[in-house]
Amino acid sequence: MSGDSAASASGRSGGRPGRPVGRGTTGSRWSRLLESGLLQGGVQGSPVVRLFMRWVRRPLLPVMRLWRRNIQLKVVATTLLMSMGVVLLLGFVVIGQVRNGLLDAKVKASQSQATGGFAVAKQKSDEAASVTDDATTVDGARPTSVIQWMSDLVESLSSGGQGAFDVVTLPAGDESGGGRGPRASGHVDPAQSVPAALRERVNGNTAAAQSYTRIVYFNGEESQPGLVIGKQVNDPNGDPYQLYYLFPLTQEEKSLSLVKGTLATAGLFVVVLLGAIAWLVVRQVVTPVRMAAGIAERLSAGRLQERMKVTGEDDIARLGEAFNKMAQNLQLKINQLEDLSRMQRRFVSDVSHELRTPLTTVRMAADVIHEAREDFDPVTARSAELLADQLDRFESLLADLLEISRFDAGAAALEAEPIDLREVVRRVVGGAEPLAERKGTRIRILGDQQPVVAEADARRVERVLRNLVVNAVEHGEGKDVVVRLAAAGGAVAVAVRDYGVGLKPGEATRVFSRFWRADPARARTTGGTGLGLSIALEDARLH
Known part of the structure; x- marks a missing residue:
């Protein structure tokens, strides 16, 4: 298929039936x-x-x-996010280690203090038991000396801590006798400060037990975190009771808060500093890249003299030098191609003009021979007819070459005037009717009920439509060819569609190439030159 014979496919509003067309599919x-x-x-x-x-x-x-659009922002944001993640991870690890270290040290010191207190309580109980009889009052109450001994014990044990801990005594099990009733130092609420679970563990067990708790006070002071260590011991009468040491953790909490604040401040400073460093480093890399992108855009716009400014000898500088060499080579190649193209266009134009004179002479001689062909023998007469046909095609090819050379030289001029496209379409369809009859094709015109007026060059528009319609008839495989006219919004359109075999994928972009044929072995009925669609494309661009 030649370039002009494929026009029907390019001018269609859709593809062949059954083939998905459009981005929606x-x-x-x-x-x-x-x-x-x-x-x-x-x-x-x-x-x-x-x-x-x-x-x-x-x-x-x-x-x-x-x-x-901003790679610098992406790199800096990514650096900040990764830095924040690393700082948070390190912060959690450091805070966990500091917390564990503070608590371990506090627990060891508290256990040592509580162990000493339990030993002192046992010693005082043994001393009191050796000098006190086990007599009780008539109503079963404990002697006043045991009750006083319990109060003195709490006061004695708590006085040695200088506010570092408080002492609480509770009755063992469910007993609530007066001598073993709750006693506490420092306004501590024993019932709320000692967890019930810890009391159950201490009850009936000779070993010490510990737990974390909230120390609650009677006098309205704010509760505070603490460590409670308890053990079951005996009073001077040999009855068991529970002795607890409560160690406040306020100092450890303050130390941990100080560490958290310091880490947060240092982490924020590090993240901001890393972000600033990343911004400066990326800026040094991105700035030359942006300059290269801007220069590349100007080069693509035709400003071939643009070059990058190169400073230093680093990788960016080598990139700039390579870019400048590439731009210089491109400029040289483009100039060479432009010179070659001008020479080719001038050659085609000169040859086309120079061929007109001998072609005219040959045409005159061929016409004389063609008119006298009846006097020749059959072989010579047939040769005269072939000579006339090929001269017609040669004249058409020469005319197309001259037209192409005018487009290449920029000398083509548009002679626009108001025209009714219906008349142009009817003339084109009328001229293609003989070919359509031979092909068994019916040409239908749609949308010609109302005038379709446009400011255009009638000769060029007719040439474009003639190429499209003739190609549609040539390759329509005997099916209908539809020519549709439309006008809306200050614009007009003419679409030519056939229902033939169509083009293969990728061929639609080549149908406007000069002398291109989809199938070189395919027979050409109308004897086209292969330049029809190329000229039609230039005519359309001229409008």
Whole structure:
């Protein structure tokens, strides 16, 4: 198929039947979601949801656009996020280690203090038992000396701590006798300060037990975290009771808070410092890249003299030197190609003009021979007819070459005037009717009920449509060819469609190439030159 004979495929508004056409059928799943509106406005049919999604998305669009276009922002943001993650991880590890160290030291010191206190309590109990009889009052109450001994014990044990701990005594088990009733130093509430679970562990057990708790006070002081260590011991009468040491953890809590604050301040400073360093480092790399991108854009716009400014001898400098060498070579090659193209266009133009004179002479001689062919023998007469046909094609090819050379030289001029495209289409269809009859094709015109007026060059528009219609008839395989006219919004359009075999994938971009044919072995009915669609494309661009 030649270039001009493939025009029907390029001018069609659709593809061959059964073949999926358009981005709606070839897009990805995300493009289909976008087209369906699920990602554009939320759930279809829900104006409230679409309005809400649009309201949420609108302020984020500038940020997303900046994020996509600014590599420096991406690197700095990534550095900040990773730095924050590392700082947080290290902070948790350090705080955990400090907390464990403080608590371990406090627990060891508290256990040592409590062990000494339990030993003192046992010693005092043994001393009191050796000098006190076990007599009780008539009503079963404990002697006043045991009650006083318990109070003196609490006061004695707590006085040695100088406020570092408090002492609490509780009755063992469910007993609540007066001598072993709750006693505490420092306004401590024994019932709320000693956990019930710890009391159960201490009850009936000779070993000491410990637990963390909140120390509550009677006088309205704020409760504070603490460590409670308890053990069951005997009073001078040999009856068991529970002795507890309560150690406040306020100092450890303050130390831990100080460490947290210091780590947070240092971590924030480190993150900000790393962000600033990343910004400066990336800026040194990105700035030359941005300069290269700007220069590349100017080079693509035709400003071939643009070059990068190179300073230093580092990798960026070598990149700039390589870029400048590439730009210089491109400029040289482009200049060479432009010179070669000008020479080729001038050669084609000169040859085309120079061929007109001998062609005219040959044409005159061929016409004389053709008119006298009846006087020749059959072989000579047939040769005269072939000579006339090939001269017609040669004249057409020469005319097309001259037209192409005018386009290449920029000498083609548009002679625009108001025309009714219906008349142009009818003339083209009328000229193609003989070929359509031989092919068994019917040409239908749609949209010609109303005038379709446009400011255009009638000769060039007719040439474009003639190429399209003739190609549609040539390759329509005897099926209908539809020519549709339309006008709307200050614009007009003419579409030519056939229902033939069409083009293979990738051939649609080549049909306007000069002398290109889809199938070189395919017979040419109308004897085209292979330049029809190229000229038609230039005519369309000229408008």
